[in-house]
Amino acid sequence: MTETPLLGSALPDTAGGEAANSLLAGARIGVVTFPGSLDDRDAARAVRIAGGTAVELWHADTGAEALRGVDAVIIPGGFSYGDYLRAGAISRFAPLMQEIVRAAGSASAANLLPVLGICNGFQILTESHLLPGSMLKNDHLKFICRDQKLRVENNSTWWTSDYAAGQEITVPLKNQDGQYIADEKTLDALEAEGRVVFRYVGLNPNGSRRDIAGISNATGNVVGLMPHPEHAVEAGYGPESASGRSSGTDGLGFFTSVLSKLVGGTK
Amino acid sequence: MPRIVVDVMPKPEILDPQGKAIVAALPRLGFTGFSSVRQGKRFELTVDGDVTPEILQQAREAAEKMLSNPVIEDVVNVEVVAD
Numbered sequence: 001m002t003e004t005p006l007l008g009s010a011l012p013d014t015a016g017g018e019a020a021n022s023l024l025a026g027a028r029i030g031v032v033t034f035p036g037s038l039d040d041r042d043a044a045r046a047v048r049i050a051g052g053t054a055v056e057l058w059h060a061d062t063g064a065e066a067l068r069g070v071d072a073v074i075i076p077g078g079f080s081y082g083d084y085l086r087a088g089a090i091s092r093f094a095p096l097m098q099e100i101v102r103a104a105g106s107a108s109a110a111n112l113l114p115v116l117g118i119c120n121g122f123q124i125l126t127e128s129h130l131l132p133g134s135m136l137k138n139d140h141l142k143f144i145c146r147d148q149k150l151r152v153e154n155n156s157t158w159w160t161s162d163y164a165a166g167q168e169i170t171v172p173l174k175n176q177d178g179q180y181i182a183d184e185k186t187l188d189a190l191e192a193e194g195r196v197v198f199r200y201v202g203l204n205p206n207g208s209r210r211d212i213a214g215i216s217n218a219t220g221n222v223v224g225l226m227p228h229p230e231h232a233v234e235a236g237y238g239p240e241s242a243s244g245r246s247s248g249t250d251g252l253g254f255f256t257s258v259l260s261k262l263v264g265g266t267k
Numbered sequence: 268m269p270r271i272v273v274d275v276m277p278k279p280e281i282l283d284p285q286g287k288a289i290v291a292a293l294p295r296l297g298f299t300g301f302s303s304v305r306q307g308k309r310f311e312l313t314v315d316g317d318v319t320p321e322i323l324q325q326a327r328e329a330a331e332k333m334l335s336n337p338v339i340e341d342v343v344n345v346e347v348v349a350d
Contacts, residue, residue, distance in 0.1 A: 086336055093333070127336065134338040137284040181281065181339060 024051035027262040029255075030070035032100075032121075034059040034091050038078030039118065039230060046230040047074070050255035059094040066096050071262045072114040072158070073100055075121030077174075077228055087135060087177045088123035101128050104222050112221040114158035114258055119175055122214070122224030130222050131215055132190070133182030138175070139207025147239035147248070148173035148227050149201040150213050154194050157220040162257040169250035170239050171232040173205055178226045180208035180215075190215055198225050229254040269318050271326040274344035275335045276307035307343070310334050318347050 029047045031054055033040045044054035055070050059080075067073070081090040091097060103113035117125035125131045138144060149170050152163040163169070182190070187209055190196050198214035206226070214225025229251030232238040241248035277283040283305045290304040312326055323345070330342040 085334070089333070089336065126338075132338075134336055136281070136339060139282075139284055141284050141288050179284075183338075 021051060023263050024259050025053050027052045027072075027259050028055050028068075028070045029053065029258065030055045030057040030067060030073045032057045032059060032073065032075050032096060034078070034080035034094065036078055036080045036082055037076055037120070039076040039228065040078070042228075043074045043076040043118065043230045046233040046251065046255050049233050050252060050259055052255065052259045057096060059091065059096045062095040062099075064099060066099050067103060067113075072116070072258050073104075074230075075100075075115065075117040075124055076230070077119030077121060080120055080124065083120075083177070086123075086127065087120060088125075088127040091120075091124045092127040097124070097128055101130060105130050105217070112219055114261070115222045116159050116254065116258070117222075117224035118228055118230060119178075119226055122226055123177065125222060125224040131217060131224050132186050133180055133215070135177045135226070136179040136181050136207075137177050138179050138205070143174070143176045144178070144205050145172070145174040146205065147171070148203075148205060148213075150198045150225075150227060151201050152197070153199055154197045154216065154220075156194075157197055157216045157223050157257075158261055159223040159254050159257050160197060161261060162253040168201055169232075169253070170241065170248050171227045171229050171251045172239055173227040175206070175226055178206040178208065180206075180212045180226070182209065187212075193218065197223055198227070268316075268350065269314050270348045270350070271312040271314060271318060271323065272344065272346050272348050273310040273312065273326065273330045273334055273342065274307060275310070275330070275340050276343045277305060278339060278341055281339055307340075308334075311348075323347065 029052050031040050031044045047054040055068055104115045123135050126134050147170050149168055152160055152167045155161055155163045155165045195216050196212055197216050200211045200213045204211050213227055216223045232248050232251030235247045238246055238248035285306045286304040293301055314322055327345050330345055335342050
């Protein structure tokens with residue numbers, strides 16, 4: 001995937017210089033495209049801005065090679081299959097999803113594929129049973145788009161290790177079916193196991209149970225959330241922040257977290 | 268050709284946001300006799316030929332595994348309708 005950077009060079013200068021940059025670029029993060037995906041290019045761009053290499057993945061590709069040897073996968077936002085049946089319900093049965101479910105959920109524990117599902121990606125992960133619960137239509141019934149404050153409740157997952165525990169971040173939120181729901185027993189288990197990764201702060205935008213914005217699986221390699229970190233990675237195109245208009249880049253930590261872990265050789 | 272009808276409803280304990288919106292709108296048209304609405308889905312699966320027990324079983328499995336999400340919905344009816 002090539003594209004013209006919007007702001008000169010998309011890659012920031014990092015403190016480690018060339019060597020660190022080339023190390024990061026060796027980490028390959030796959031971004032899945034379904035019919036109706038919307039934010040796949042944004043997610044790929046976020047990976048590149050964080051210093052990694054973004055790899056296009058196609059929903060209909062079959063077999064283990066469909067994953068193209070990537071080190072991690074992002075399932076982006078959008079309206080795959082037009083949200084027909086239920087959001088994410090048809091994407092779940094895509095051939096590529098079978099490979100992702102196998103690599104993320106049932107491979108040996110030492111070699112689990114890190115997967116991040118954003119918005120529709122989160123919905124696909126719940127439909128795939130990689131994450132528990134489901135999403136209902138927002139309790140107020142309207143599509144909502146706002147800069148949303150979140151608290152990072154768990155910074156030990158593959159996708160949150162560059163944040164401090166309890167850190168508050170602001171990233172865009174935009175959805176119609178964002179009300180997270182699960183039975184009380186499941187919610188209690190998620191809380192007890194530290195698997196509530198993000199909680200809405202200030203305002204619960206959709207009626208989600210216990211203000212849950214994002215969760216992880218038991219091993220912390222699979223994370224899903226409704227808000228969009230990939231839209232908060234580049235000054236000039238992010239949420240409002242204290243440092244200026246549209247200058248929020250709080251979402252970048254998702255992508256640097258997984259890259260740091262991959263490069264750190266902990267996988 | 269015969270069809271298999273599958274009806275799916277939101278679980279009783281789940282507040283149905285769409286049903287809530289509908290019940291709020293009914294009185295605006297003068298329909299004042301209804302205290303609640305729940306909105307579900309009806310699927311019609313057309314079968315080429317006879318509905319064998321195996322095909323009916325396939326429909327039941329499809330209803331549980333794909334047409335509904337057991338976290339939020341129940342399959343409330345699977346029946347054969349002959350034309």
